[in-house]
Amino acid sequence: MLTRPLQLLHKHRPTLLNPSIRLSSTAVLDSTTEEINHAMSKAASAFPIFSSASTGQVSTLLHNIAQEIEALGDELIDTAVSESSLPEPRIRGETARTTGQLRAFAALVEQGSWVDARLDVGGGTGRDIRRMLRPLGPAVVFGASNFPLAFSVAGGDTAAALAAKCPVVHKAHPAHPRTCELVSGAIKRAVSSSGLPEGTFSMVQGASPRVGQELVAHPHTKVGGFTGSLHAGRALFDIANARPNPIPFYAEMGSVNPVVVLPGALGSKWEQIAAGLAGSVTLGAGQFCTNPGLVFTAPGTGCAKDATMVSKFITEVARHVDNIPPSAMLTEHIHQEYIKNIDRMAIGVTKDIQIKTKRKRGSDSGGIVLHVSGAVFLKHAQELQEEVFGPSTLIVEFENQEQLNQGLVQLKGQLTATIWGNRDDFQQPSFSTVLQLVTERVGRVLFNGFPTGVEVCSAMVHGGPYPASSIDETSVGTEAIRRFTRPVCYQDCPDSLLPIELQDANAHGIFRKVNNEYTTEGVLVEEFTKKTVV
């Protein structure tokens, strides 16, 4: 998601744009190996206790964290605004999203069915086999630069890991160290007031890649969660897999989120699409994993039978983008990378790219619209779909639907793809191929909308085939909890020794699959074969 490789962080830190960061970031001392070992050892010691906590305790912990974050009040808002350069309303919204996520996981835990309990009891063999999801163990979670709260210390990965009863060691992002310290303090107070062991949550700081590498390689670490650049994510994923005992490392590494505008929609709604696209591209200075960085168009039957329509659309997108005032980027380094990437695309890859906005370079971090023909795109398809982290988009003008399909075939894994179409478009015989090609390559398919804005809900998938994610699962929404768990089954276990979710009585009334039927009822083991205790 970020273009900033982890190892450059240190070098570039003194050039940060926002003067208020200079003070705080010089205070970011890389945690030592001893400090990392200490945090991991505390997490390992906490695991047997935390993993035995009741659902009530876990839910209380998550609610308490949300309350402690709210109690930080304006100090948190001011600090995050000053460290991130993001506007106050955005930071307030992100704080609400962060506490909302924590409460969504609390509700998930309270309801309880997420453990995916299955019981196979009775039957000819007298079997009694019961299975549920259990926590993996200590989790290492990396904060992202672009969401100083919602994907940071108490962000989605931390909330999901704690909900699964995995102790968390958080690696703070050096772009907002004081914000991290504030939130870390809030979590620690919540851990303490919830009666859980201190090692349930720790935070380490570090701008050096060594810190993250040591965390992922640490023998006590059982799972990792990461949001950031492909470069850093892949490096850490490789470390996780090269361990003597490999661990799952879930890295969400962003994408270009293609938008396919079909001819019918282009003909009838080109003005609406152009305005919406311009807003989505420039939202938050384009610093979102779901920023739509690539747009596919082609003339076709119906309203948009000739290429004039495509040209009008491109001009309209550029006009809107030109009218949107630039906003500050998260760090000066990200800004410099933005300038460099635009130059790379427009000059380095091919000279056949045109810039359609008045703004030709990213010097003021404002939006830029690029345009290329389908034939040229197909020639440079790999380079032209590299993520540009910032408010730009590349509109590809294919000659016809078949050439557009060739473009889809070239796409790497994506977090999202968006299809704009009308009834005519969806009834074309060729449409099923478009939908198939798109669906195979993405985690989320949107229709007639824009990909920015990722709702935290049960059905959300924020992840996708590599390189969007290292492992194709979601990092947003309550299903993110699955990544911090493993299935465990108990065979002929005396009822009182089972986790409450698997006991005969089903005291929490959760949904369970019992002999292949879904039910919230308990089981009457008398009906089956009594479990024998010697």
Next chain:
Amino acid sequence: MLTRPLQLLHKHRPTLLNPSIRLSSTAVLDSTTEEINHAMSKAASAFPIFSSASTGQVSTLLHNIAQEIEALGDELIDTAVSESSLPEPRIRGETARTTGQLRAFAALVEQGSWVDARLDVGGGTGRDIRRMLRPLGPAVVFGASNFPLAFSVAGGDTAAALAAKCPVVHKAHPAHPRTCELVSGAIKRAVSSSGLPEGTFSMVQGASPRVGQELVAHPHTKVGGFTGSLHAGRALFDIANARPNPIPFYAEMGSVNPVVVLPGALGSKWEQIAAGLAGSVTLGAGQFCTNPGLVFTAPGTGCAKDATMVSKFITEVARHVDNIPPSAMLTEHIHQEYIKNIDRMAIGVTKDIQIKTKRKRGSDSGGIVLHVSGAVFLKHAQELQEEVFGPSTLIVEFENQEQLNQGLVQLKGQLTATIWGNRDDFQQPSFSTVLQLVTERVGRVLFNGFPTGVEVCSAMVHGGPYPASSIDETSVGTEAIRRFTRPVCYQDCPDSLLPIELQDANAHGIFRKVNNEYTTEGVLVEEFTKKTVV
């Protein structure tokens, strides 16, 4: 699970024990790179069609495969018996298990709820987000030597992958090539009669590791399933992770399946446990992933307050094992490895190991019971828990419960652990620690039983922390299907374009999570916000 490293296959093939194999195995020509490319290309071409198949078609395919296997009749039984040296009743049982697995997946697909559908519709934001599990793409499946049918060409991995709508390219195990050819033919006839594309299933042969390596590295491959040795499984897992676009590679690599005999159970049931253990250790010449290769004992309170009890138990296990006649192993190479591993344990690792059976070496492939003190085990814990593929077990005599717990802490990841205990044992304050230590390290915890015999059901977990599995998921039971899928979500998708599982009507009446409630009802979108089509 196997002790035979993949790269030794070629070299050792001429020394195979069973003369009938010589002929067939010289006929195993390694598939060429061109043949592998051809199989993978066919699978990739089949994917868009197969992944769009109806649940009825998939269910028909699985039923047809089962019928075609049954139609092979005695030819299949005779061939598998002759190639594997396994007794006919075992092969008949394994054939029934194989067709049973295929029909269990057919039933799962017909019922349909396995796709884990979630709908978040309506609400303040007018959202319409719907998610389900979808097939990953072409799967590469490796057959195992020790189950020439149930973990082979039409075994659990193939059945799970096809049920998920992933085309399969199967790598036949060179220990039973003619059996593989027969079953492959059966699957191909079923694919054809089910009206599915030819590339839905292909088989390649090969004794050279190159064949497997090329399959896992192939750009069209999206997921892999494997049952075999740690050596070969890890090598292939590393290839899968080192790809430019890494893929999940699910390797089940066996374990020593510790059995913990608590003092109360030892005191009251030592004869029953000894007889059962001897049977489990020697079953199928010990050639099972779940073979109990390690037994932990300690004197304690109650009936077994002194060490005499432990000694009596060990002597009894050895007496039973001595009375069980040896049976032929799968291949001469596996037999030679068995001899070598027993010698390594009993001489190479430490001289403080005693052999309690009359049989002191694995020369006739009969059962062997080894004995070591807890103190010596703790000194050599890593070497002494290396899997010996064959009918042997190592009984560790700890001095007390605390020392036994130290032994548990040293355990690597295991497929199973078994606890023998009575009411007294389970009521000891120390018991919760034993249960915790065991549960963290295994996929399946058994009580008062033996780990051999893995039931194919919804709650089964046959997998565990590394090195039992490369990724901690199950390869047996219907949940094995999860490994061949990825979550995909659709946002604001017109109803008619959605997969039937996510459409408003819920025509198949599957269980879905709708706005966080589980239901088999359809949704009335009028209640929420109508999806708009331009």
